[in-house]
Amino acid sequence: MNKEKIAELQKSHEVVAEFNFEHRDIEKGYAKRTLHIDISTGKIETRPVTDQMIDLWTGGRGFDMWLMFKEITKDTKWDSPENPICFSQGPLGGVVSFPGAGKTIATSISPLTNSIIDCNVGGYFGPYFKFAGFDALSITGKSDDEIIIYIDAVSRKVTIEKAPLESVNSHILAEELTEMYADDIIDKKNISVVSAGTGAENSRMGVLNFSFFDWRRGVARLKQAGRGGIGTVLRNKKIKAVIVKNREISPAWRISKPVIPNPVKLEKCTECRGEDEIKNICAIICEWNSDPEYVIEMMQDIQDKERCISRKSIEELCLKTGVPRGKLYHIATFYKTFSLEPKGEKIIQVCLGTACHVKGAANILSSFERELGIKQGETTEDGKFTLEAVACLGCCSLAPVAKIGDEIIGNIKAKDVSNIINAERGEERE
Ligand code: FES
Incomplete structure (x- = not known):
């Protein structure tokens, strides 16, 4: 993306509200606070999570309901300023040991039914927000100007910024904002952007798009919270995007093969023993510098080349990366893309x-x-x-x-x- 264009977009931003917060660790699944942003008044605050919330309103859906009931009345309609958009994760949010724990629950009053609707979505937003030290987010009010909300868990600051020039096309907007708020190319994976496109402005069934940076393709990709038209509520509030940046939850990370420092070349590898049978496998493992962090990428390359993850491959991966055999078999049998038996040409x-x-x-x-x-x-x-x-x-x-x-x-x-x-x-x- 063009750096001058990004600089021009950023220059047009005007901060209208700012809020600093302390980091808080997650203990037993909870940070025990939520974040509330009223874009009409610019008021940003944290509120405590009570034991009653934890006991009776457990989970992302439960927390969202609690937040909804705090804000709405029987007369609240989908386009009323007090209709909140809520984002929550449950106590397992962001815990990688559990499938689906990366999901975010998004809730609001639906433009389609005028009753409460929730939907869930993947992407990185939920875990990044949770590990910033918040169990849930609610956004109320309406803005006169096009704005973005930026939650920066690195400098521990929330800002509401006027953003007049950014695209409303979610694909372009996610690219623009990822570029704008990342310090460098590696930092892009620490950004997640929630937005809704022009379709959301012109219909009542607008989806919310949650971005994650796909480093293999080098682009910000989108996941959708598609039910109920919450994207329409976001655009009705004149919010172009909610962005979260968090880099504390992920280990040191590199972006693609060319930036791996000093990859071990096959001819220098002393461990492949020159055996023809494992030469290809060794070459792939060496290309990824035998780094266990990239074991899935190695397996993808092996599957492409060998058409299966053979027992030999598992042994070599185990030997060179130190990843236990059991874990490698777990990966090879969990993802459909891998096969222990050779697939056809x-x-x-x-x-x-x-x-x-x-x-x-x-x-x-x-x-x-x-x-x-x-x-x-x-x-x-x-x-x-x-x-x-x-x-x-x-x-x-x-x-x-x-x-x-x-x-x-x-x-x-x-x-x-x-x-x-x-x-x-x-x-x-x-
Ligand atoms: S149902 Fe979508 S391509 Fe077959």
């Missing part, structure tokens, strides 16, 4: 998602099974094809859809399957 994925299902995807899958002589999840004996049934390939308008290698085939018909396989095998199409 070409992966054939047949979509069984809703749109494809109603257009006869089951028949398409049966045709592939018949043609290849295998069931879904299996690989042909010659190792050429693996057949998989998947949820949605993201191109529902072309339903029914199959993906062969990297190629998407839309509007596929059962009678075409034989020709497709023959062509893939290098035989003449009929």
